[in-house]
Amino acid sequence: xxxxxxxxxxxxxxxxxxxxxxxxxxxxxxxxxxxxxxxxxxxxxxxxxxxxxxxxxxxxxxxxxxxxxxxxxxxxxxxxxxxxxxxxxxxxxxxxxxxxxxxxxxxxxxxxxxxxxxxxxxxxxxxxxxxxxxxxxxxxxxxxxxxxxxxxxxxxxxxxxxxxxxxxxxxxxxxxxxxxxxxxxxxxxxxxxxxxxxxxxxxxxxxxxxxxxxxxxxxxxxxxxxxxxxxxxxxxxxxxxxxxxxxxxxxxxxxxxxxxxxxxxxxxxxxxxxxxxxxxxxxxxxxxxxxxxxxxxxxxxxxxxxxxxxxxxxxxxxxxxxxxxxxxxxxxxxxxxxxxxxxxxxxxxxxxxxxxxxxxxxxxxxxxxxxxxxxxxxxxxxxxxxxxxxxxxxxxxxxxxxxxxxxxxxxxxxxxxxxxxxxxxxxxxxxxxxxxxxxxxxxxxxxxxxxxxxxxxxxxxxxxxxxxxxxxxxxxxxxxxxxxxxxxxxxxxxxxxxxxxxxxxxxxxxxxxxxxxxxxxxxxxxxxxxxxxxxxxxxxxxxxxxxxxxxxxxx
Amino acid sequence: xxxxxxxxxxxxxxxxxxxxxxxxxxxxxxxxxxxxxxxxxxxxxxxxxxxxxxxxxxxxxxxxxxxxxxxxxxxxxxxxxxxxxxxxxxxxxxxxxxxxxxxxxxxxxxxxxxxxxxxxxxxxxxxxxxxxxxxxxxxxxxxxxxxxxxxxxxxxxxxxxxxxxxxxxxxxxxxxxxxxxxxxxxxxxxxxxxxxxxxxxxxxxxxxxxxxxxxxxxxxxxxxxxxxxxxxxxxxxxxxxxxxx
Numbered sequence: 001x002x003x004x005x006x007x008x009x010x011x012x013x014x015x016x017x018x019x020x021x022x023x024x025x026x027x028x029x030x031x032x033x034x035x036x037x038x039x040x041x042x043x044x045x046x047x048x049x050x051x052x053x054x055x056x057x058x059x060x061x062x063x064x065x066x067x068x069x070x071x072x073x074x075x076x077x078x079x080x081x082x083x084x085x086x087x088x089x090x091x092x093x094x095x096x097x098x099x100x101x102x103x104x105x106x107x108x109x110x111x112x113x114x115x116x117x118x119x120x121x122x123x124x125x126x127x128x129x130x131x132x133x134x135x136x137x138x139x140x141x142x143x144x145x146x147x148x149x150x151x152x153x154x155x156x157x158x159x160x161x162x163x164x165x166x167x168x169x170x171x172x173x174x175x176x177x178x179x180x181x182x183x184x185x186x187x188x189x190x191x192x193x194x195x196x197x198x199x200x201x202x203x204x205x206x207x208x209x210x211x212x213x214x215x216x217x218x219x220x221x222x223x224x225x226x227x228x229x230x231x232x233x234x235x236x237x238x239x240x241x242x243x244x245x246x247x248x249x250x251x252x253x254x255x256x257x258x259x260x261x262x263x264x265x266x267x268x269x270x271x272x273x274x275x276x277x278x279x280x281x282x283x284x285x286x287x288x289x290x291x292x293x294x295x296x297x298x299x300x301x302x303x304x305x306x307x308x309x310x311x312x313x314x315x316x317x318x319x320x321x322x323x324x325x326x327x328x329x330x331x332x333x334x335x336x337x338x339x340x341x342x343x344x345x346x347x348x349x350x351x352x353x354x355x356x357x358x359x360x361x362x363x364x365x366x367x368x369x370x371x372x373x374x375x376x377x378x379x380x381x382x383x384x385x386x387x388x389x390x391x392x393x394x395x396x397x398x399x400x401x402x403x404x405x406x407x408x409x410x411x412x413x414x415x416x417x418x419x420x421x422x423x424x425x426x427x428x429x430x431x432x433x434x435x436x437x438x439x440x441x442x443x444x445x446x447x448x449x450x451x452x453x454x455x456x457x458x459x460x461x462x463x464x465x466x467x468x469x470x471x472x473x474x475x476x477x478x479x480x481x482x483x484x485x486x487x488x489x490x491x492x493x494x495x496x497x498x499x500x501x502x503x504x505x506x507x508x509x510x511x512x513x514x515x516x517x518x519x520x521x522x523x524x525x526x527x528x529x530x531x532x533x534x535x536x537x538x539x540x541x542x543x544x545x546x547x548x549x550x551x552x553x554x555x
Numbered sequence: 556x557x558x559x560x561x562x563x564x565x566x567x568x569x570x571x572x573x574x575x576x577x578x579x580x581x582x583x584x585x586x587x588x589x590x591x592x593x594x595x596x597x598x599x600x601x602x603x604x605x606x607x608x609x610x611x612x613x614x615x616x617x618x619x620x621x622x623x624x625x626x627x628x629x630x631x632x633x634x635x636x637x638x639x640x641x642x643x644x645x646x647x648x649x650x651x652x653x654x655x656x657x658x659x660x661x662x663x664x665x666x667x668x669x670x671x672x673x674x675x676x677x678x679x680x681x682x683x684x685x686x687x688x689x690x691x692x693x694x695x696x697x698x699x700x701x702x703x704x705x706x707x708x709x710x711x712x713x714x715x716x717x718x719x720x721x722x723x724x725x726x727x728x729x730x731x732x733x734x735x736x737x738x739x740x741x742x743x744x745x746x747x748x749x750x751x752x753x754x755x756x757x758x759x760x761x762x763x764x765x766x767x768x769x770x771x772x773x774x775x776x777x778x779x780x781x782x783x784x785x786x787x788x789x790x791x792x793x794x795x796x797x798x799x800x
Binding site: 116117121124182186189194195220221223229231236239241249250251258 | 584585586587588592595596599600603604606607608610611612613615617618621622625626703704705723725726728729732733736740
């Protein structure tokens, strides 16, 4: 099949000829999609499914914001509200944020970027998507039969003896989704180790690959621990064991330790791949080799390693010893260092470079700003004294949404715009895209910045009503969420539109470095007609003509 | 790691006789450039999977450690209610089964098909023996009300030497909770292993594996060794607490 796809390397006008055989038109039946082992098709399956879950999670988010529009609990009862924020959190964390960048962009790009024909284990890759779908279906079923109300964290003993909702089914869904994530991580590590094109040494790898490698390490080291933790919660609930129940001799703090041992590193599963995306965007749209390549690459690994040593900062007020808290506080400051290394290196790359303000770059700028705010407020929370003041308030909510939504989603959308020509073979409409980038940025800040203030003045999280003096800020937040929703709907609409009506994209519309741009758009099923041989360093923009072909405006 | 590298290098030398396979090795998947790359990828993938298994059991070992430190007397008293003979017998069974797995891999490497099938079958039988003995042990727990839950009773507060240990039954119940979760999870892995080797035995009988390609045998062997090693830790940790006289 691969041999039929004619080589169109370096022919920007290939689009005007008869359509080439590529991964999209190589088979049109439903079976050819559902039983595919092509990493690019699996990435598309993931794209459709995570987008679905994003809108489900977003629906719950809108319910939360509508309820909080007024101080009274007028839209729903307290119990319903508990379920709504739980299902918002679980959907977004386990079914959107964790898979979104690795399983969509990572799946699509890792083999392309390293010059491989596919991931090392294509069938395991497909299996991981099916596990995700099974888990997602279970979770949807769990929602429809009444949902779950433990919060996404499953804290014991409430989840094992207190709650009378469908904890076990939700737990099973998360357990299965975890294996989907483990298989993705395992596949990436083996692929990056064993499948690199000749000449593509570790210090020539794109930073997106380094980021996904670090992410995969966390996936395979952390996810099994949360899996067994959830198994323990389930058997405790089923058989009335006392593993985490203090009434039966167990220790609920042990649950929190085990849970956060995964779930803190999990936030790096979410943010690291987006950081990798931003590294690609920044260097391409400033037409300059990235500043401090090795530092950025190794900072990803450092984040993965140190990220495993900070979990107890979620437990400062839960009853751990002061000495333990001090050590975890210090380590939490320490994990800020590699993140800061990235931010400084990105800004240093921008310095005296030729910046083009294309849509992906707008998202990259958005990422840097919002992630910096999210990261710095993380340092507030790492400070023991301030943490006592703002624990379980909206300050925490605002902090992690700045990292998760401001960071991960900005990176994902930036990456989607950047690689959309490669994925679909079409250009998206630049004007609409810039508008949506602006809406997302404005809407995001309007939604979550008031929550920092709300939290600081004392509004607790997870309550369905609040004192009237908090209303103004809550109204602002809900208004922002509406703008944000439009900002997220727009790209979905124009991406779908561009599939049919978008201008045909050339093989390398941004004049970008990187192997994925050296094959056709969209790529053939086996990616490259001939395995590329790499003789250059990553991001050799000093050797590439300096104007992105699709540059929207003069600089 | 070292033993996988060793077998890898042996496989390379062994494949000299199968030069005709290099061109059209039916087991070579399209996206690998050669059989060696495919083998290395599968091997690394298996090792990474074993890492996830270690982390999976690690969570339970962590819980065990925390509670053993917190409730040592209860753990010692409850541990001494386990049958040390059955535990030791099962340990021996598993160690022997690891030997037969190694011999099976060796037989695959040198292309002795019947020997390979024989060792695989013996491995499955040893695995089943382990499970049957485990079943008798579980049965005894049910009979003596040592299964956590509403019917749990714990009155055996004397140690091996007849010395009385003050024990809170709730804490002993916690020991048995952990005992059942850990050995149950281990038994589940044994069942999966037995199924795996049964399939491999059938495929080997049909001649799917040659000296040029027997990666599944090797990887299933790695899995079996891991499950074995976990038991080697479970046995002393669960059965042998404070057994010294």
